[in-house]
Amino acid sequence: MEPVAATVYPNYDSVGRAILEAFPIIDFLPVWLVALVIMVVVAACAIVFILVFEGVGSLVLRKLAGDIQSRVGPNRVGPYGCIQFLADGVKLILKEDLKPAACDRVLFRLAPYLAFVGSCAGLVVIPFAVGMIAADLDIGIYYVMAVSSLVSIGILLGGWASNNKWSLVGAMRGAAQIVSFEIPVAMSIIPVILVAGSLSTQEIVRSQGGLFGIFNWNLFHNPFLFFSFFVYLTAAQAETCQTPFDLPECESELVQGFMTEYSGIRFGYFFLGEFGELFVVCALATAGYLGGWHIPFLDAGNLGWFWGNLLSLGVFLTKTFTLVLVSMWLRWTLPRTRVDQLMRMCWKYLVPLTFFNLLGVSLWLLIFDGKGIPAMIAALFG
Amino acid sequence: MTEPISKEALRTDEWTINMGPHHPSTHGVLRLELTTDGEIVSKARPSLGYLHRGLEKIGERVAWAQFMPFTDRLDYLAGMNCNCAYAWAVEKLAGIEIPERAEWIRVLVCELNRISSHLVAWGSFCADMGAFTPLLYGIREREWVNDLFEMVCGQRLTYNYARIGGVSHDLPPGFLEKTKEFCDYFEPLIDEYNRLITYNKILVHRLKNIGVISARDAIEWGLSGPNLRGSGFAYDIRRAEPYSVYPKLDFNVVVGHADRGTLGDCFDRYLVRIDEMRESVKIVRQVIDRIPDGPVMAKVPRVFKPPAGECYFRAESPRGETGFYLISDGGTNAYRLKIRTGSYMAMNIFEKISKGVMISDIVALIGSFDIILPETDR
Numbered sequence: 001m002e003p004v005a006a007t008v009y010p011n012y013d014s015v016g017r018a019i020l021e022a023f024p025i026i027d028f029l030p031v032w033l034v035a036l037v038i039m040v041v042v043a044a045c046a047i048v049f050i051l052v053f054e055g056v057g058s059l060v061l062r063k064l065a066g067d068i069q070s071r072v073g074p075n076r077v078g079p080y081g082c083i084q085f086l087a088d089g090v091k092l093i094l095k096e097d098l099k100p101a102a103c104d105r106v107l108f109r110l111a112p113y114l115a116f117v118g119s120c121a122g123l124v125v126i127p128f129a130v131g132m133i134a135a136d137l138d139i140g141i142y143y144v145m146a147v148s149s150l151v152s153i154g155i156l157l158g159g160w161a162s163n164n165k166w167s168l169v170g171a172m173r174g175a176a177q178i179v180s181f182e183i184p185v186a187m188s189i190i191p192v193i194l195v196a197g198s199l200s201t202q203e204i205v206r207s208q209g210g211l212f213g214i215f216n217w218n219l220f221h222n223p224f225l226f227f228s229f230f231v232y233l234t235a236a237q238a239e240t241c242q243t244p245f246d247l248p249e250c251e252s253e254l255v256q257g258f259m260t261e262y263s264g265i266r267f268g269y270f271f272l273g274e275f276g277e278l279f280v281v282c283a284l285a286t287a288g289y290l291g292g293w294h295i296p297f298l299d300a301g302n303l304g305w306f307w308g309n310l311l312s313l314g315v316f317l318t319k320t321f322t323l324v325l326v327s328m329w330l331r332w333t334l335p336r337t338r339v340d341q342l343m344r345m346c347w348k349y350l351v352p353l354t355f356f357n358l359l360g361v362s363l364w365l366l367i368f369d370g371k372g373i374p375a376m377i378a379a380l381f382g
Numbered sequence: 383m384t385e386p387i388s389k390e391a392l393r394t395d396e397w398t399i400n401m402g403p404h405h406p407s408t409h410g411v412l413r414l415e416l417t418t419d420g421e422i423v424s425k426a427r428p429s430l431g432y433l434h435r436g437l438e439k440i441g442e443r444v445a446w447a448q449f450m451p452f453t454d455r456l457d458y459l460a461g462m463n464c465n466c467a468y469a470w471a472v473e474k475l476a477g478i479e480i481p482e483r484a485e486w487i488r489v490l491v492c493e494l495n496r497i498s499s500h501l502v503a504w505g506s507f508c509a510d511m512g513a514f515t516p517l518l519y520g521i522r523e524r525e526w527v528n529d530l531f532e533m534v535c536g537q538r539l540t541y542n543y544a545r546i547g548g549v550s551h552d553l554p555p556g557f558l559e560k561t562k563e564f565c566d567y568f569e570p571l572i573d574e575y576n577r578l579i580t581y582n583k584i585l586v587h588r589l590k591n592i593g594v595i596s597a598r599d600a601i602e603w604g605l606s607g608p609n610l611r612g613s614g615f616a617y618d619i620r621r622a623e624p625y626s627v628y629p630k631l632d633f634n635v636v637v638g639h640a641d642r643g644t645l646g647d648c649f650d651r652y653l654v655r656i657d658e659m660r661e662s663v664k665i666v667r668q669v670i671d672r673i674p675d676g677p678v679m680a681k682v683p684r685v686f687k688p689p690a691g692e693c694y695f696r697a698e699s700p701r702g703e704t705g706f707y708l709i710s711d712g713g714t715n716a717y718r719l720k721i722r723t724g725s726y727m728a729m730n731i732f733e734k735i736s737k738g739v740m741i742s743d744i745v746a747l748i749g750s751f752d753i754i755l756p757e758t759d760r
């Protein structure tokens with residue numbers, strides 16, 4: 001892959017320099033203070049984004065459920081129930097924070113934060129737009145895989161600390177499921193890394209730009225990648241514990257699984273974490289396979305800082321939300337699998353399939369010199 | 383070097399988990415004592431009685447006719463069936479002939495109630511399996527039936543419609559047309575349900591080969607209704623011991639036929655209910671075409687005293703056999719009243735077939751038996 005010229009894509013240096021020129025006082029402040037302020041601001045942005053996403057997402061989820069189940073859905077709070085999520089949030093905060101008498105108090109309190117942090121820390125490396133990424137890490141994908149493992153620790157702790165047998169069963173299921181499905185998720189994102197030649201999410205998205213619009217997407221690069229995308233979606237659905245793989249909480253068997261004893265805002269953190277994770281895996285799928293923020297037939301880098309970022313952010317969020325919608329749609333359509341069936345699916349089908357894909361993509365890159373099908377077709381016509 | 387972990391330190395124990403009486407999928411207040419090794423259940427012992435209201439004793443203390451509203455509370459999803467079963471039982475005891483039209487009306491409402499009961503059974507079974515949407519579909523169609531019953535008797539859940547000697551009201555004008563409309567609307571929906579969820583691969587894999595009951599076991603443990611027919615044994619009281627106008631009606635006894643897995647598994651019991659809804663629609667259509675005119679109430683003395691004696695009457699209700707054993711000493715109330723219900727009998731075999739299944743399968747088993755707790759506990 002040819003490295004893209006740095007001037008095309010606005011980076012943080014230029015933005016930072018502009019801010020520095022606008023507010024010269026920053027120069028006199030200690031570095032740690034500036035860094036702290038930036039960190040807090042970025043973190044606040046991420047939290048606000050997640051909160052808004054969770055609020056709107058939960059509303060959409062319930063409206064969609066209403067549509068699918070031939071009922072109305074929330075329609076009392078605000079027109080079309082559009083601020084229902086605020087009412088829900090206020091309710092969650094105001095609810096009594098119950099703790100079981102015999103729970104492990106420290107772990108019980110810690111667990112929701114771990115689950116929340118684990119799912120939302122992935123946002124750091126999500127390439128929202130051409131110049132919008134909290135930290136363009138060289139090991140972006142690796143980082144996401146690593147921090148999302150925190151979720152399973154949160155779930156396990158929550159289940160264990162609740163001192164409830166149903167919670168523990170749910171937690172054990174959750175831990176086993178998330179750890180198992182991290183393998184197919186990681187293995188089905190590796191082909192993308194091979195094609196892009198980088199672990200940086202922004203670099204992966206950049207590698208999918210070009211003249212052919214959506215045919216530059218990794219999805220259409222070669223048959224193995226096309227297949228790998230669906231393997232990724234399936235495995236990600238299971239890793240984030242969404243229906244039909246929502247075994248850790250599965251309300252008809254385990255009451256609420258690991259969340260049984262949680263109420264109020266602690267329950268809310270688990271809930272937020274779940275939505276955050278859903279967003280992160282869908283955003284990764286968008287960045288890895290669906291061309292990320294690339295506007296078809298337009299180069300976002302040439303549109304100027306404001307319009308380029310705005311349009312590419314819109315494109316990115318549209319693609320991601322479409323995937324989120326698909327996930328919600330599945331949630332109201334399918335029954336739930338059983339634990340052993342889920343594990344069998346993971347270890348006997350998904351893991352071998354991802355290895356096969358990896359081999360296929362590697363061979364493809366070796367034989368065709370890294371070119372995808374669209375590029376080869378284009379080469380035929382000169 | 384770490385020391386090798388001794389076998390003693392790795393010793394694992396079985397766990398006793400209390401499932402219920404408050405649990406989302408025990409369909410009420412069923413309590414199961416699960417002994418599990420992780421996810422594998424080695425023993426599941428049902429513990430009943432959390433909804434015991436002493437209905438049988440009440441039946442001995444109130445006048446014969448006054449027990450009718452209590453039968454609604456026997457099986458709240460099929461109140462009509464329990465109403466009519468009790469009325470038929472008392473009439474058999476007292477030797478009362480009821481008008482022809484009343485018989486047809488009773489069969490009509492019983493079959494409508496069978497449809498609505500199976501709809502809830504189907505919906506909640508699917509909800510137990512994690513598919514929440516079918517429950518809402520089932521409830522939506524049940525609203526139709528509830529509307530029809532509201533037209534007939536003013537009630538939507540506890541009907542108190544049957545009377546000793548007939549039924550309380552004649553059918554209101556326009557009722558038969560509405561019922562026909564419902565049949566036309568509902569019949570294609572059964573195929574839609576099958577397309578949507580029945581043959582869904584996940585559902586089939588969850589249900590097939592789980593909780594297999596052979597026909598012999600089913601008979602020995604006293605199962606009845608769809609649970610017995612799911613094992614492939616064609617025993618339907620409407621046919622085996624015909625009562626009312628059922629002999630004049632044309633319908634099939636639906637039996638399980640190992641559609642996907644082994645004969646008598648959860649999937650067979652599921653399918654029996656789906657297909658029974660079709661047969662009930664068939665019966666309802668015949669009743670609409672053939673219902674005669676006439677009175678709906680026989681002459682029954684105001685102070686009703688059946689002659690001394692005893693009788694047992696059984697009717698096919700959605701959950702199997704609903705039987706009333708009545709002993710009269712010639713007084714105004716029963717000397718003894720015993721109720722036999724399908725759900726209670728289904729609980730007996732539970733411990734036997736729940737050995738070695740997973741916790742998720744326990745939920746499938748409860749759902750496939752379609753138990754209803756007021757009926758088990760009375």
